[in-house]
Amino acid sequence: MTSGPRVASATALLLALASLPTSAVAAPADPSALSATSATGRVEGRLPSGATYMMDMPDGWNGTVLLFSHGYTTAGAPNPAQDAPDETTKALLLKQGYALAGSSYATTGWAVTDAVPDQLATLTAFTDRFGEARRTIAWGRSYGGLVTTAIAERHADRIDGSLSLCGLVQGGVANWNNTLDPAFALKTLLAPDSDIPLTGLPDQTAATRAADALTAEVDAAQSTAAGRARIALAAALHNIPVWNQPTQTRPAATDWDAQQANQYEAVKGLLKIAAFNRRQEAESRAGGNMSWNTGVDYAKLLGRSSVRKEVDQLYRKAGLSLRDDLATLDRAPRISADPAAVAWMSGTSSFTGELTTPQLSVHTTGDALVPVQTESALRRAVTAAGSAPLLRQAYTDNAGHCTFSPAEQLAALHTLEARLTTGRWQGTDPRTLNSRARAADPTTPARYVAYRPTPYLRPYDLAHPADGGSHDSH
Template identity: 80%
Template sequence: MTPRTCTRTALVAALLLAVTALPATTATAADTSHVEGRLPSGATYMMDVPAAWNGTVLLFSHGYAAGPANPAQDAPDDATKVLLLAKGYALVGSSYATTGWAVTDAVPDQLAALSAFTDRFGAAGRTIAWGRSYGGLVTTAIAERHPDRIDGSIALCGLVQGGVANWNNTLDPVFAIKTLLAPGSDVPLTGLPDQAAATATAGALTAVVESAQTTAAGRARIALAAALHNIPVWNQPTQTRPAATDWDAQQVNQYAAVKGLLNAGFNRRQEAEARAGGNMSWNTGVDYARLLGQSSVRKEVGELYKAADLSLRADLAALNRAPRIGADPAAVEWMRDTSSFTGELAKPQLSVHTIGDALVPVQTESALRRAVTAAGSSALLRQAYVDNAGHCTFSPAEQLAALHTLEVRLTAGRWQGTDPQSLNSRATAADPSTPTRYVSYRPTPYLRPYDLAHPADGPDGR
């Protein structure tokens, strides 16, 4: 069945729904079929198919959903969706059956939504999986574990470092905050029994950080905590981009991001721990002096410590002496098996990141590159970077440029035009009304990488 024969007026769709109990279908003014339905898992799905379908279907995986509201999404944003439909792409995506760290639901639900699309509209000539933020992790899981269902994939601002690495890297800054700014506190950082406990921990440490921000020593220590998460010094589009040596302005920008990390991080950790059956992160064996030496903002930390007349060496020694947090092996195994990656790609993947992302730092791309290189799949991966602050702050033009770049790779059989000039040219051609900011960039190392190609990087600290 072709997409043209599936297009219906709203009236005809309503009549068909009444007599056949099929998923709801409507036709927009642009003559696009819009279908909504429910999967056996309970997840909802949505599809949009233009009358002049170009034969490509885009399977979109949405980002992390924390609350009860969990609508299906089939595009990253409304403006991009309009452009995609105008260019003839079919769109599909599900809600996932549950919210939170829902990869075990998300992957099968996305594949089921894709099957529902095929049943409804026929086989696509090309299928591309893509997703943003947590949806980038879901997309990468589909790419590694179900390559037979897709032709290629795009991860936008994704958690492509995998689950174990993510939770280890979010443990380090809060460990530093508690050790250096609240050394007598008994506030738990892991093993949170419920959301109330998570909220209490976040509130307690936020109050500590707010108090510390009032002194030079406190600000230096907040910067050190930020450095252990590679929080950039420009991380929101509303912030002024600080000068290279304006250490105070840089720290103020990081301070806001640290508070945001505390507010979101503990509640999400508690939900993930509940799924994993325990704490899936550790800092046993971690040398915090070595981590700081690899951080993208280590220079700023040193300068702020000097200005505060505070010993950075002493604080790093205090971190290294402090009692450590061990992981629950079964929880690590669950997170490893569900949410970590081998790097073994069978189909091309393009991964795109903004350089000023505090929530999912751009260094996640280094972790992905490490895994893919170790697996011998580097020819299938390309990475691109957008010069903007914030998490997933891509323009519609930049997102379409990524899509068209992957399409060129799928058609030609080799990567072409992955340099910033070519990407910006494609972006401008796709949508001249929105920004095009691809740049040459090489991220510093991800500080706590963990992937299935490096099994020695385990909770024993080796």
């Protein structure tokens, strides 16, 4: 196999990482746009970029400020500043004396080039108002986990440690490659004669039209055994778990039909949320298509999937040849990336794995939108960069994206703090994490478990960007 794209040289990559705007980082907030209730309590303001920020200061500050990066906000949706993942967790943190801060980001969508400087400018505004914190921790959920990891790699001098929750820690190029694969399989196997575009979407209207068309094909296929097997194959290429929403019944290990039924709902969610509309927004920022499947061996990817056995069983039950369908995927015309778009996505949203401060990354095991295997991609990059001693990962046994309890989130924070205080990782085992969770909030679940995710199927990072496929512009 040939390697994936290498953007210029290692030096150019590092320069790209450093190319995010600095004026917004250094600029203080506009004093005329700032309002506050008192020296403690809520403070709100506006940054020179136009982003808003909010800060919550407890009555008895413990000296630690938590810089929270929120998740993806759909283009055009309300975009308020956030400084905590939810109100219950916020109340617990304030009660324990933590100061909280976070911005809205100046734009919505795949906004990393705004989010990182806006978060750092918010930290500057916090320091200007309240003084230097004894300890600064960056944390974030979902897309905010990507923002947090970008801060940890590129601006480690501003923080003491970082906490990613259900984060896109596989980075941008890997994310969009892995999102392309299930859509490609569905179109090829369920609608081979259709003209549904998977990339190069000109606007949101076209994206919605394409999502609706492919979703209709999936709905029709779900009524037959062959269609269900093919939907399961597409789900496997994204490592969609068989239990992926808390409202679902957790299926038995060999209940292949129940497993597929759960995946079917997640596949439709992926088409609705990420595969078209969010892709179109990201392509508009990148200046073209930033993902590819040229050179990808789908039989090999399936062989590494966490749900490959389910796919085998459903194909057998349907009397369908899995070998033939994989051959069909191999023969289908592939999608090439725009090198300039890959370079933009790589330079702004992929990771070197080079940590200089401790990071704890936590994931639910049943996440369909940002699969738990993203943690394998993060581990791969950090290990290649020689930073493995600074990273720890933990897992909660629950379905859904970012479905952490307040107790679990506080336990993760306290575990990172212990590392910062002692200089050593300790208590990262499930028993200790659950004990910390129950102590922090006995009213919500503590579900940490021992877990090791299977490989991420389309890894791409700046330590070694090869992902088993090749990318060209022809």
